[in-house]
């Protein structure tokens with residue numbers, strides 16, 4: 001797949017087909033994504049890939065807790081959003097939430113239905129494979145950013161195999177369970193999960209795309225010859 005198409009066709013997929021993803025492909029993606037740049041070539045990412053019985057085990061740990069523990073879960077291990085959230089970010093987050101729930105006909109007031117959809121995070125939206133990206137607790141902002149670059153490289157390489165992804169910081173809300181499930185060393189913590197699989201093209205939740213700010217709202221260009 002052309003790189004431009006890979007970037008354009010990546011989106012956060014929230015309904016997957018049950019078709020398994022071969023381990024060979026996941027290994028290939030995870031290995032190639034390590035070509036992502038990192039400050040000082042620290043390569044600060046740690047990746048845990050799960051599928052099959054292992055993935056089902058993790059889902060089974062969470063399933064009985066959904067009705068009572070959402071949205072807080074175990075509390076986050078790190079703060080994901082700025083608090084308070086200034087504009088224009090607040091509006092962008094609000095809009096994407098509205099579009100997501102509109103796509104499945106869930107009105108804003110229907111909190112129970114919203115939580116039910118949110119709980120799908122902890123089923124990896126039906127994906128047959130998942131990744132967890134962990135970071136070393138001693139690392140700082142530059143390494144967080146590098147792991148973000150790695151995550152995006154995974155998402156783009158996945159497109160090359162006709163796969164889709166959804167990054168999932170939702171898993172940070174169950175960091176204790178994930179830590180013990182993955183047997184995470186004390187020096188590491190989960191940065192994000194990621195669902196990985198083949199998209200369900202018929203699912204309404206996959207039928208919308210998040211908007212983006214106009215180019216001139218976030219970039220400036222100076223000194224170029226036309």
Ligand SMILES: Cc1cc2nc3c(=O)[nH]c(=O)nc-3n(C[C@H](O)[C@H](O)[C@H](O)COP(=O)(O)O)c2cc1C
Nearest residue numbers: 010011012014096121166167168169170171192210
């Ligand atoms: C690090 C990271 C974590 C995310 N966590 C979640 C998540 O837990 N659940 C979810 O449904 N979407 C999650 N998203 C997806 C974002 O909502 C999505 O990227 C954004 O709205 C832009 O939409 P797009 O990815 O479809 O282009 C996450 C994205 C990133 C980059």
